[in-house]
Amino acid sequence: MKINRVVLRHMQMKLKAPFTTSFGSFTTKEFILVEAIDEDGVSGWGESVAFHSPWYNEETVKTNWHMLEDFLLPLLFQAPIAHPDELSGRFSGIRKNNMAKAAIEGAIWDLFAKKKNVPLSEVLGGTKKQIDVGISIGIQKGIADLLGIVERYVHEGYRRIKVKIKPGCDVEVIREIRRHFPDIPLMADANSAYSLKDIERLKALDEFELMMIEQPLAADDIVDHAALQAQLNTPICLDESIHSYEDARKAIELGSCRVINIKIGRVGGLTEAKRIHDFCQTHHIPVWCGGMLESGVGRAHNIAITTLSNFSLPGDTAASSYYWERDIIFPEVMVHNGTITVPDNPGIGYDVDRQQVTRYTTFTKTYRP
Ligand code: OSB
Numbered sequence: 001m002k003i004n005r006v007v008l009r010h011m012q013m014k015l016k017a018p019f020t021t022s023f024g025s026f027t028t029k030e031f032i033l034v035e036a037i038d039e040d041g042v043s044g045w046g047e048s049v050a051f052h053s054p055w056y057n058e059e060t061v062k063t064n065w066h067m068l069e070d071f072l073l074p075l076l077f078q079a080p081i082a083h084p085d086e087l088s089g090r091f092s093g094i095r096k097n098n099m100a101k102a103a104i105e106g107a108i109w110d111l112f113a114k115k116k117n118v119p120l121s122e123v124l125g126g127t128k129k130q131i132d133v134g135i136s137i138g139i140q141k142g143i144a145d146l147l148g149i150v151e152r153y154v155h156e157g158y159r160r161i162k163v164k165i166k167p168g169c170d171v172e173v174i175r176e177i178r179r180h181f182p183d184i185p186l187m188a189d190a191n192s193a194y195s196l197k198d199i200e201r202l203k204a205l206d207e208f209e210l211m212m213i214e215q216p217l218a219a220d221d222i223v224d225h226a227a228l229q230a231q232l233n234t235p236i237c238l239d240e241s242i243h244s245y246e247d248a249r250k251a252i253e254l255g256s257c258r259v260i261n262i263k264i265g266r267v268g269g270l271t272e273a274k275r276i277h278d279f280c281q282t283h284h285i286p287v288w289c290g291g292m293l294e295s296g297v298g299r300a301h302n303i304a305i306t307t308l309s310n311f312s313l314p315g316d317t318a319a320s321s322y323y324w325e326r327d328i329i330f331p332e333v334m335v336h337n338g339t340i341t342v343p344d345n346p347g348i349g350y351d352v353d354r355q356q357v358t359r360y361t362t363f364t365k366t367y368r369p
Pocket residue numbers: 056136189191239290291292293294316317318
């Protein structure tokens with residue numbers, strides 16, 4: 001593949017409802033949409049999942065734009081690409097900035113699959129035609145609101161419910177949910193809100209038979225998580241702590257977790273996501289695909305990777321309508337009875353709706369070799 005040009009678009013999309021985690025709340029999603037166009041005029045699409053501010057990791061929309069403009073696109077333009085797996089090597093001289101790397105790599109994967117005329121899921125080695133999905137519910141003002149929302153999505157058929165927790169908004173909340181929904185597959189995500197000092201509080205969650213507790217401790221930790229896992233019955237799932245195959249290997253070796261949440265952006269792209277998936281499979285660690293409140297483009301990539309067999313737990317890829325009044329892909333991502341039918345069109349399998357893209361674009365710049 002020879003890349004003729006790359007278009008970066010700064011996007012701003014209003015969320016249907018504010019999303020609140022242990023770090024705070026946001027109402028608008030700002031992100032970079034990447035369009036890579038080859039010499040034949042075929043477009044591949046990627047999305048940077050970095051947020052406006054660095055609360056989840058150190059990357060932001062601005063740092064991603066800077067990395068793409070000043071480092072990654074020049075490397076991309078250096079030579080033609082035979083296979084998207086080459087890019088992680090080409091980018092290896094640049095430390096971290098995984099979400100920026102994944103954004104352009106994702107566009108090249110889509111383009112590669114489109115040129116081959118096969119779905120992205122298939123070129124990644126995925127086999128599922130349908131994927132099970134769960135939903136991630138942000139922190140709510142009151143327990144009654146939360147119970148209402150849980151009820152709604154259980155009723156819609158989502159395969160598991162994830163709720164956000166933080167100190168002071170945890171054991172009592174989970175107890176209430178369990179009292180009303182004794183049998184639902186339920187999990188909690190702390191987004192690093194606890195330390196080992198809170199071990200008694202975390203152990204108190206054991207009685208609720210959660211599927212797992214996600215990232216209870218520090219975002220850069222795998223050592224304390226191993227100590228915690230040794231004392232918890234509930235499986236720990238790592239999110240923020242896993243940036244690479246090497247991180248996953250070490251975490252599993254240490255016993256820091258029994259499940260891994262793979263986010264394509266956090267690990268630097270689909271190539272690395274596949275490597276982590278394969279390693280976890282060999283070591284009997286189930287994985288699932290996390291979400292970053294993506295637009296339909298990022299969501300389509302998440303659906304494609306979820307078709308790999310060890311994505312055996314429902315991920316956070318909810319329907320477009322959970323996030324947006326109107327998504328930027330056509331058709332929008334639909335969830336029926338907790339499952340998404342994997343599209344069988346070439347590439348990401350959804351059309352990018354250029355009219356909607358234009359509506360949400362605040363700034364565009366085109367880069368050429
Ligand atoms: O920790 O998984 C997370 C959203 C933003 C940042 C981090 C996380 C989340 C979610 C929601 O839990 C995922 C989604 O629905 O896209």
